[in-house]
Amino acid sequence: MIDLAIVGLGRWGLTLVESVQDKSDRVRFTHVVSRSPERVGAVANRLGLALLPDLAAALDDPRIDGIVLATPHSLHAQQIVACAEAGKPVFVEKPFTLTFADAERAVAAASAAGIVCAVGHNRRFLPAIIELAAAVRDGRLGRILFAEANYSGNVAGKYAADLWRVAPGESPAGGMAGAGIHMLDTIVQLLGPIKHVTAYSSRQVLDVPMDDTTTAILVSQSGAAASLVTLMATAADFRLKLFGTAGSAELRDPETLVFTPVHGEAETRTFATVDTARAELEAYADAIAGHAAYPVPLNEVLWGIAAFESVSRSVVEGGTVAAPVEVAA
Ligand SMILES: NC(=O)c1ccc[n+]([C@@H]2O[C@H](COP(=O)([O-])OP(=O)(O)OC[C@H]3O[C@@H](n4cnc5c(N)ncnc54)[C@H](OP(=O)(O)O)[C@@H]3O)[C@@H](O)[C@H]2O)c1
Known part of the structure; x- marks a missing residue:
């Protein structure tokens, strides 16, 4: 059994803990790091978690096999580096970091320490996305031209x-x-590293200072392009359609894929509903135990943050922004 400490028992941290606690025979949470013991005390008690005051205390505790970070985005980079410097495995929620320079620094620290560094791109654990990636790899869709997400x-x-x-x-x-x-993570997984990005973002209706309407065109090093839309004030949507020279594949929702060949009948496939939080934490535990590498390669994580930073820069600077040149395919 792999024993973990959760840092940030907020909305998503609770989802992560509850996905495995008393359910998994490979991983469990034993500790919670919290700045607000009065807020998390009752929940920690219900879940059987011992309270720790800060990350340093968890890094010093030899009973803890790995750290899970479900904290604000701006804290991720420094917390990953702290785990690496202590030689402790780390799982970090998305986004890995907010800038490409921080992502490179965090990956370098993790590599130098030889620790497991796992990123919570839980959608990669959906059977439909695993199948979509397989369809790209085995050439079923022909040459990939475009993704619409x-x-x-x-x-x-x-x-x-x-x-x-x-x-x-x-x-x-x-x-x-x-x-x-x-x-964005699925796009780089399917199309490879991004060469340049043109993005647009605006706040039309939200009361808080956050854009609600954001879109980007991303062009990959292979020449395949993608359009990505993310809206914050409308009905829920989670869709991706991939167009290749031999056909298209449409992820209509997390469980449904529709393959449409250029010649022939469309085929709709329905996949099992999977608890992706539990799947990613069990994969993290397997990586800590040395059974298997965590299935989100860090070079692809760097591709994702390079694209993410390019989107942000294009929104601020306007026009087309080249991705950081260090990103190799
Ligand atoms: N994979 C997914 O589908 C998914 C879904 C939702 C969120 N997330 C990610 O999970 C992470 C956490 O998001 P969340 O929605 O759970 O946030 P949240 O509810 O606000 O929880 C964040 C927790 O971080 C701790 N924290 C430490 N330093 C903090 C600071 N300076 N300010 C605020 N909180 C601080 C707080 O716990 P204490 O007060 O106890 O210290 C807080 O409860 C983010 O990276 C987010 O993008 C992922």
């Missing part, structure tokens, strides 16, 4: 003005850091 939702009225997510720098390019980053 949308990850939207409705946060209107849910974000208070003092929430960290709307603080300056925490959510560049509207919903891109919270929601769009999942599709």
Whole structure:
């Protein structure tokens, strides 16, 4: 059994803990790091978690096999580096970091320390996305020309003005850091590293200082392009359609893929509903135990943050922005 400490028992941290606690025979949470013991005390008690005051205390505790970070975006880079310097495995929620320079620094620290560094791109654990990636790899769709993606939702009225997510720098390019980053990760997984980006973002209706309408055109090094939309004040949407010279594949929702060949009948496939939080934490535990590498390669994580930073820069600077040159295919 792999024993973990959760740092940030907020909305998503609780989802992560509850996905495995008393359910998994490979991983469990034993500790919670919290600045607010009075807020988390009762939940920690219910979940059987011992309270620790800060990350340093968890890094010093030899009973803890790995750290899980579900904290504000701007804290990720320094917390990953702290885990690496202590030689402790780390799982970090998306976005990995807010800038490409920080992502390179965090990956370098993790590599130098030889620790497991796992990123919470949980959508990669959906059977439909695993199948989509296989279809690209085995050439079923022919040469990939274009991807069309949308990850939207409705946060209107849910974000208070003092929430960290709307603080300056925490959510560049509207919903891109919270929601769009999942599709951005799928786009780089399927198309490879991004060469340049043209993005547009605006706030039309939200009361808090956060854009609600964001879109980007991303062109990959292979020449395949993608359009990505993330809206923060509309009905929920999670869709990606991939166009190749032999046919298209459309992820209509997390469980449904429709393959349409250029010649022949469309085929709709329905996949099992998977608890992706539990799947990613069990994969993290397997990596700590040395059974298997965590299935989100860090070079692809760097591609994703390079694209994410390019979207943010294009929104601020206007026009087309070249991705950081260091990103190799
Ligand atoms: N993969 C997914 O589908 C998914 C879904 C939602 C969120 N997320 C990610 O999960 C992470 C956490 O998001 P969340 O929605 O759970 O946020 P949240 O509810 O605000 O929780 C964040 C927690 O971080 C701790 N924290 C430490 N330093 C903090 C600071 N300076 N300001 C505010 N909180 C601080 C707080 O716990 P204490 O007060 O106890 O210290 C807080 O409860 C983000 O990276 C987010 O993007 C991922």
